[in-house]
Structures are given as C-alpha cells and as structure tokens.
Amino acid sequence: MAHIELKNIKKSFGLVDVIKGVDLEIFSGEFMVFVGPSGCGKSTLLRLMAGLEDITSGEMTFDGTLVNALAPSKRGIAMVFQSYALYPHMTVYENMAFGLELAKSSKETIKERVEKAAELLQITPYLSRLPKQLSGGQRQRVAIGRAIVRDPKVFLFDEPLSNLDAALRVATRLEIAKLHHAMNSSTMVYVTHDQVEAMTLADRICVLRDGLVEQVGTPLELYENPQSLFVAGFIGSPKMNFLNGEIASKFGANTIGVRSEHIEIADRDGAWKGKVVHSESLGSDSYVYVDIGAGGDPIIVRQEGTHMHQPDAAISIAPIPGKVYRFDKAGKPVKN
Amino acid sequence: MTVEATAGQAVRTQPKIESELLKSRVGAAMWFLLPMLAALAVVAGWPLLRTIYFSLTNASLTNLYEAEFVGFKNYLSWTTLKSGRTVFSGLLVDPAWWNAVGNTLRFAVISVTLETVLGMVVALVLNAEFKGRGIVRAAILIPWAIPTIVSAKMWSWMLNDQFGIINDLFMKLGLISHKIAWTASADTAMTAVLIVDIWKTTPFMALLILAGLQMIPKDIYEAAEIDGVHPVKVFFKVTLPLVRPALMVAVIFRLLDAMRIFDLIYVLTPNSAATKTMSVISRENLFDFDKFAYGSAQSTFLFLMIAVMTGLYIWLGKVRFDGGDR
Ligand SMILES: Nc1ncnc2c1ncn2[C@@H]1O[C@H](COP(=O)(O)OP(=O)(O)OP(=O)(O)O)[C@@H](O)[C@H]1O
Numbered sequence A: 001m002a003h004i005e006l007k008n009i010k011k012s013f014g015l016v017d018v019i020k021g022v023d024l025e026i027f028s029g030e031f032m033v034f035v036g037p038s039g040c041g042k043s044t045l046l047r048l049m050a051g052l053e054d055i056t057s058g059e060m061t062f063d064g065t066l067v068n069a070l071a072p073s074k075r076g077i078a079m080v081f082q083s084y085a086l087y088p089h090m091t092v093y094e095n096m097a098f099g100l101e102l103a104k105s106s107k108e109t110i111k112e113r114v115e116k117a118a119e120l121l122q123i124t125p126y127l128s129r130l131p132k133q134l135s136g137g138q139r140q141r142v143a144i145g146r147a148i149v150r151d152p153k154v155f156l157f158d159e160p161l162s163n164l165d166a167a168l169r170v171a172t173r174l175e176i177a178k179l180h181h182a183m184n185s186s187t188m189v190y191v192t193h194d195q196v197e198a199m200t201l202a203d204r205i206c207v208l209r210d211g212l213v214e215q216v217g218t219p220l221e222l223y224e225n226p227q228s229l230f231v232a233g234f235i236g237s238p239k240m241n242f243l244n245g246e247i248a249s250k251f252g253a254n255t256i257g258v259r260s261e262h263i264e265i266a267d268r269d270g271a272w273k274g275k276v277v278h279s280e281s282l283g284s285d286s287y288v289y290v291d292i293g294a295g296g297d298p299i300i301v302r303q304e305g306t307h308m309h310q311p312d313a314a315i316s317i318a319p320i321p322g323k324v325y326r327f328d329k330a331g332k333p334v335k336n
Numbered sequence B: 001m002t003v004e005a006t007a008g009q010a011v012r013t014q015p016k017i018e019s020e021l022l023k024s025r026v027g028a029a030m031w032f033l034l035p036m037l038a039a040l041a042v043v044a045g046w047p048l049l050r051t052i053y054f055s056l057t058n059a060s061l062t063n064l065y066e067a068e069f070v071g072f073k074n075y076l077s078w079t080t081l082k083s084g085r086t087v088f089s090g091l092l093v094d095p096a097w098w099n100a101v102g103n104t105l106r107f108a109v110i111s112v113t114l115e116t117v118l119g120m121v122v123a124l125v126l127n128a129e130f131k132g133r134g135i136v137r138a139a140i141l142i143p144w145a146i147p148t149i150v151s152a153k154m155w156s157w158m159l160n161d162q163f164g165i166i167n168d169l170f171m172k173l174g175l176i177s178h179k180i181a182w183t184a185s186a187d188t189a190m191t192a193v194l195i196v197d198i199w200k201t202t203p204f205m206a207l208l209i210l211a212g213l214q215m216i217p218k219d220i221y222e223a224a225e226i227d228g229v230h231p232v233k234v235f236f237k238v239t240l241p242l243v244r245p246a247l248m249v250a251v252i253f254r255l256l257d258a259m260r261i262f263d264l265i266y267v268l269t270p271n272s273a274a275t276k277t278m279s280v281i282s283r284e285n286l287f288d289f290d291k292f293a294y295g296s297a298q299s300t301f302l303f304l305m306i307a308v309m310t311g312l313y314i315w316l317g318k319v320r321f322d323g324g325d326r
C-alpha cells in the first residue's frame, strides 16, 4: 500500500531538462501506466520514483513521507527492468533470494517466499537453472518473481514486455493483470509505449509528452475525451484520422479527428468522397485507406469482417455524427 | 558451453551436409593462419628446439657446432668415487639454480598477487563515472608505456643510496634513520624489484580488469541497489564472479610474464643473489660463463615450468579464452 504524490518534479541531466515539472498522484493499489513517445521521459520518471536518479527539484512523497533523499532499498519498491537485469551467474532461485538474504530472513522464510512466487509465475521447474538457460519470457517471469518476493509496496515496471514476441507479450500481459488482482494492495507503475498494454492493464493512464503530463485518466476517459490533439492521436489504434482546412471549418474547428471505427462507408452520397488507396483484411476487421483529396495521410476506415476494395475504386464515406472530435488552433478541444 | 559442444558434435556427425562449406572455411582459415604459424615457427619454435637440443649436448660458445650429444648430463649426472661415495652434479642439484627458482617463484607470486589486488582497485575507480576520467585512464598507463630498461634505470637512480630521492624523502619524513642501499643490500633488493615491477605493471592489470568490468551490464547493479545489497557484498557476489574470466586471463598473462622476468632485475640489481631469477642465471651461464649447454638446460627447465604451470592453471581455473564462463 502506498499512495504516491509527485509535486512539481523536475529532473535535468546537466543542461538538459528532461522532466519539466510533473504533478501526479498515484493512489494506493492503483495500476498506473505511463505512456508517451520515445524520449519523453517515462523511464526517467520511473527511475526518479525508484530512487535510481536524484530529483533535481520538487517533492515526492510515499504515504505522506518525503522520499526525495531516501535510498532505493528503503522505499519499499521493486523494479522490473526492460532488460530483466538478472544476475547472470546465479540460478533462478539465487536470483530471487539474493535480495532477501540481507533482510535477515531465515533460510526457511526465504525458501517459502521464493517457492510461493515461483509457483505463482509457474517457474518452479526452472529454479535451479541459470538465466541464460531460459527463454525470454521465462526470464521476464523470473524478473517479476524477484520483484514479488520482496513483497513491495510499489511495483515499478519499465517496458517489461518489449523484448518478447507478440504471442508471449499477450500471455505475459495477462499474467501481469492477474498479478495485479492477486496483489491488489500493491501500487503498480508501468511504463510502456504499447498502447494496447496501456489500455488493457491500466486503472489510469498518464500520457507524457516532452517531460510534462499531457493528460491523466482512465483508459476510457482518454479514449472518449482526449484533452488535446496529442492524446487523441496517441491513444487508439489505428491512429485517429485528422483533417484540417475546409473540411474542419465546416465543423467549426481548426482540426477534426475521427477514429477509424467511427467512419462508415456510405452507399453513394456520404459526406466525403474519394477513392480507395489500399485495403487490408485482418480477418476479424478490414481497413480501407481512402484518399478524399484533403491532403495529408489517407483516411483509415475500419469495417468489421472481411471486405475487399479494389484500389482506385470510387468510395463514399461518412463520420458517425457525434463522434467527431474538434480541436482549435492550440490543439485543445473546442467547447460549445 | 554445452550448446557449443553439441553444435560441434553435430558438425562432426554430419560431415556431408556442410562438407563443402566447412572445407572452404578451413581452407580460408589455414591461409590466414599460415603466415602467423610460419613466423612463430621461425622465431619461437626453432629457437626452442635448438635450446632443447643444446641442453642435451656439451656445447660451449666457442664450440657450438661440434657439440657432442651427452644425454641428460647437464640436468643430472653422477660419478661413483673410489671410496664408494656417489657425487651428483648438474642442474637438478645446483643450489644456485634452486635459489634462482625460489627467487623467481617468490617474485612471481608476490608481484602478481599485489598487482591483481591493486589493479582491481584501480580498475574499480576507473570504472566509476567522474569528470576527467579519460585523462586519468590515459595517465595511468604511462608507467606501463615506458620501456622497462628506462624505468629500471630511472628507479635505480631514485633508489640510489647516496643521491636517491627516495632515501632523501624518507629521511626528511623521519621514516628511516640512515640511508638504505635499496638495490644493493640483500635484504631490500627483492623489495626494490617488487616495487618497481608493481609500479610498472599494475596499470596493465587494471586495464585488462577494466575491460572485464565494462562487460558487466549496469542494470544488475541497479537491481542490487534496489534490493539494498551492501556494496561490499555486491563486489564479492556480483562483480567478482562476473569479472572472473577476464581476471583469470589477466593473471595468466602476468604470471607467465613474471616467471621469465629478466630486464628489470638485470638493470636494477645486477649480480645480487637475492634477486637472481631463472632467466638471469641462464643468460649468465649462456654468455658470461661460457657454459652454453648448461644455460640451455636452465632455459629448457624454465620453459617446462611455465608450460606446466599454464596447463595446470587453465585446467584448475577452467578458463575459457573466449571470455565466457565455464
Ligand atoms: N543519464 C542521462 N544523461 C543525459 N540524458 C539522459 C539520461 N537519461 C536519459 N536522458 C535523456 O532524457 C530523455 C528521456 O529519456 P527516457 O529514457 O526517460 O525516455 P523514455 O520516455 O523512457 O523513452 P523510451 O520510450 O525510448 O524508453 C531522453 O531525451 C534522453 O536522451
């Protein structure tokens, strides 16, 4: 259990400001996900919370106590690294037990805890193996196991799944979700740039951009009410379609955004007419790329099921009314 | 290791599939290796064989080519006197030789041990991040870059009993009450040699270890920091095991080097029985005393010792020279 509060946190490396004043509250037991483009400072923010980097200015509290100057080991955290960071010369068991040996736990307690975590993560058969004798997914589970045995108040994950292949990613994602349910008293902070991970795992998502918080909210809030063009474009897959110019002014906005699932193919007289650039079928869904002569990227339209469209065929599409996001010049939503 | 072993077997048991590829690879490797092998055969193999051969003859400097084969007489021979007493002679019963063997071993063990410990300390410091690290890294190599003869001469002046700066400093600091003849006195000669060798070779050791340290991923130190592992424990439980392969290679290099030490002692403490090593004494016999065959026997003995030690060390430490662990 830990309630984490960041107040105007800043971090610079030399002259480079990386985190530029982050205010954020993470409730105890919450699963908070940081997303944002590469280089926006997600890892840095996480490492500040871990205590692996010094905070340049601002206040960070865990349950009301200031932790700015507290050593990582005193914060009651556990971290899972993108690279796993397993001790290569120690067996899986030793890897998980190494951090416990100092806590003056007796041998039996250590054994008990390691075995319990191993069971939870289904790595019991590998306890006597070295990390190099494991697959990537197994290694990642060992890394998670090493975090679990410490029974931390806060779990920090830095892109733990990014080295895994697609299938394993989904499986391990599920395991992390289960873990969160099993250990619902632990606060979890999870960095990713994969927004499917963010949407599926998070209680709340924090979108970071260039060292600042862009928006914080539940996955649905971010999906339905993006508070900026950036968030609108970042959340959702495929990316939201943006249109400028005349088409947008008809809606009284500088830019409008429509998600691909909110555009329908009209029979003849849809609002926008154009031709098919390309179409892809994924089995359950199909995507049609349509050029309506507005410049910019082709508009992506999602259809359920399998539909094939001939390239260059004329097509007419229309946004579902009420599902058009309108943004002003500054990229903020237009209010009316 | 197991993976590689099975892969090797696979290649061997299915020669047909890869035979063409393998053949061309082996062929290419041969061509690349040939100049090296030829050079080694000329500059190392041939002299070695000649030395071994001469050690089995009665060759002298003036009579190199008409030398006669005498078997192992240079190593050990005996004559039975009329009184019935047997007198042994030869390398294996020569006290001067065994003194040199003792000196060499003492020098090798002490210098390599201290150089390893100090080298590790220096490497750990250089591995940390601080301003001006590049300059310090370059500067620390200077003692190693100076030719041994030059640094030996330099130190022999510094250690000079009358005019040397070391005695002067120690006197002024009140550490010693009278000037010490560091290199000439039998009590301190070995210490002087050790000091100079350690000064000179620690940087080399540090650099080899530093290379090993830099192979260790940073993130496991961060994991240990989060686990709250004490730095001393981190060193013994994480750093040391992971740097061990590099450390073993460095120690072997240094040990072999130390076993055949010659130039430093030849310049710094000439003719001192307290520091005379195997190389020094065999050179003496070869060229100064005109006992060419006997000197060759000593050289051969030194070669065998180094060969056996290397073999033992590799076997005991299970060192793999490709940098991997066992
Ligand atoms: N030790 C450092 N010294 C200097 N600059 C750094 C350091 N660590 C990170 N940075 C800079 O800080 C910025 C943010 O880095 P960070 O690793 O937090 O990004 P990120 O959001 O995690 O990106 P990614 O998704 O690619 O992992 C980057 O521009 C990076 O160059």
Ligand SMILES: [Mg+2]
Pocket: A042, A043, A044
């Ligand atoms: Mg990162």
